[in-house]
Amino acid sequence: MRSALTVAAGRAARRLARLRGKGRGGSAFPGLVVERIDAGFLARTLEQLPLGVVVVSGTNGKTTTTKILVELLRSQGLRVFTNPTGSNFVRGVAASLLTEVDARGRLDADIAVLELDEAHAVHFVRQVRPRASLLLNVMRDQLDRFGEIDHTANLLHSVATATTELVVLNADDPRLAAPRFTADLTARVEGFGIGERLRRVFLSDDDLRRAEQEGPAMTEDAGLGTEQPEDAESAGTRLEAIDGRRASLRVGGAEHEVEFALPGVHNMLNATGALALASSLLGERADLDSLLHALSQVRAAFGRGEMLEVEGRALELALVKNPAGFRMSLLSADTAPAETMIAINDDYADGRDMSWLWDVDFSALRASGVHVVSGVRAFDMALRLRYDEVIVDGVETDLGAALGSLIAASRESGRPMRIFCTYTAMLAVRAQLSRITDVEVVL
Numbered sequence: 001m002r003s004a005l006t007v008a009a010g011r012a013a014r015r016l017a018r019l020r021g022k023g024r025g026g027s028a029f030p031g032l033v034v035e036r037i038d039a040g041f042l043a044r045t046l047e048q049l050p051l052g053v054v055v056v057s058g059t060n061g062k063t064t065t066t067k068i069l070v071e072l073l074r075s076q077g078l079r080v081f082t083n084p085t086g087s088n089f090v091r092g093v094a095a096s097l098l099t100e101v102d103a104r105g106r107l108d109a110d111i112a113v114l115e116l117d118e119a120h121a122v123h124f125v126r127q128v129r130p131r132a133s134l135l136l137n138v139m140r141d142q143l144d145r146f147g148e149i150d151h152t153a154n155l156l157h158s159v160a161t162a163t164t165e166l167v168v169l170n171a172d173d174p175r176l177a178a179p180r181f182t183a184d185l186t187a188r189v190e191g192f193g194i195g196e197r198l199r200r201v202f203l204s205d206d207d208l209r210r211a212e213q214e215g216p217a218m219t220e221d222a223g224l225g226t227e228q229p230e231d232a233e234s235a236g237t238r239l240e241a242i243d244g245r246r247a248s249l250r251v252g253g254a255e256h257e258v259e260f261a262l263p264g265v266h267n268m269l270n271a272t273g274a275l276a277l278a279s280s281l282l283g284e285r286a287d288l289d290s291l292l293h294a295l296s297q298v299r300a301a302f303g304r305g306e307m308l309e310v311e312g313r314a315l316e317l318a319l320v321k322n323p324a325g326f327r328m329s330l331l332s333a334d335t336a337p338a339e340t341m342i343a344i345n346d347d348y349a350d351g352r353d354m355s356w357l358w359d360v361d362f363s364a365l366r367a368s369g370v371h372v373v374s375g376v377r378a379f380d381m382a383l384r385l386r387y388d389e390v391i392v393d394g395v396e397t398d399l400g401a402a403l404g405s406l407i408a409a410s411r412e413s414g415r416p417m418r419i420f421c422t423y424t425a426m427l428a429v430r431a432q433l434s435r436i437t438d439v440e441v442v443l
Contacts, residue, residue: 003045003105006038010098030098031091042094043127045101051078051111053128054277057121057159058136058170059152060325061270062088064262065136066115068274068298073111075294076282081109089120090127118155125162132166132187133159134277136270138175139324153181163187168277172202192276194269195240195250201331202269237276239269251279251288258296263307263316266328271295310407310437314416319426321351323359329420330364337368338418339410342385343375343399343425350422354380362388369393371409374402375425399428 013033034041046053056066070082083096093114101107116124138153153175160167164187169176171191182189194202241248245260247268260268275295279286300306306317316338320326346352354377362385369391373381378397385392393409396402403419410417421429433439 031095052131059139065270072278135169343421344377
């Protein structure tokens with residue numbers, strides 16, 4: 001009875017939020033209402049699931065990895081509940097539940113796969129102990145919220161200690177794979193990672209400070225020469241090689257080729273982590289062939305390498321929020337010339353401290369230049385590019401006007417478009433794009 005009243009109140013709050021937002025927004029407000037009136041709703045509802053809860057967390061790649069893992073589990077016939085909007089606070093999960101439960105609060109699913117912000121994941125696992133967790137990486141991100149990255153590692157350690165059965169972590173991350181991180185875990189620990197040929201491509205925060213500025217070339221004999229975590233080579237599932245969108249994955253000692261629909265080498269590593277968790281969690285029930293096929297079919301999550309079409313030309317949206325993520329997006333950029341826009345905001349969801357932009361090497365943009373920079377911190381971004389000798393055609397703080405300029409430049413040159421943007425800038429750009437092309441609606 002209590003769940004029924006909670007669902008009714010939460011859905012009423014959702015309708016109110018959508019009315020006030022003219023059909024958009026309000027993805028977290030109903031969850032806040034649920035938290036206030038029924039603090040036990042989240043745990044009570046998720047405890048119904050026969051296969052439990054999987055938490056996905058880390059600095060980079062949570063949204064895309066969650067989407068990949070959901071698709072992999074669905075390919076095995078499982079009914080999966082998730083928080084698809086990327087609202088990765090606890091109240092965002094509660095709000096997503098309101099859209100899936102029936103009027104009595106019952107959830108028709110076998111398992112939940114939930115993306116959670118590092119800090120909010122700690123609050124979540126105090127209410128619901130996950131059966132499994134997938135921990136992706138620890139990078140400097142939103143220094144105003146998290147401070148030093150060792151604090152972020154401690155947050156993820158709290159998630160791992162609360163996990164009951166399986167922790168899958170990045171075996172190449174020096175903090176996640178460290179003995180001090182894994183020593184006291186009671187759940188089974190397994191790793192995913194990269195082969196030796198890719199060590200120069202996928203760098204930790206520590207590696208970024210040591211790496212030579214040789215550009216984004218990937219060569220067969222490339223090697224960074226830095227000490228790797230002890231468990232790096234013990235990773236059960238590894239990304240061994242990349243050729244365009246084709247990758248070689250080692251699973252259980254055998255190599256398999258996958259042609260990805262997802263853009264970006266970073267998403268291939270995300271996919272490796274998702275595959276590691278899905279195959280380990282399912283055990284003997286896992287159908288590897290169907291998992292690999294599903295992996296090849298997954299499309300980018302909104303704003304994370306999302307490909308759109310404007311006036312018959314391609315437009316890629318790339319979310320950037322820390323040095324490592326921006327570096328991987330630059331590394332993954334199509335080598336063909338493109339009209340480029342960078343949009344940087346400093347709202348709370350972006351992180352207030354934009355000093356991390358000075359840790360990104362933008363030399364990859366010298367050849368093509370940047371058509372326009374925009375957002376609240378447009379002039380900061382333009383100054384940063386000037387120090388790396390990247391030509392910027394214009395600065396326009398208004399995102400709508402900047403987008404119009406980018407489209408006009410693409411129309412004239414015939415080139416595709418690429419936009420690097422922080423989170424709130426990405427949402428604003430997508431709202432503008434929804435007026436002129438097909439864009440997935442995010443409520």
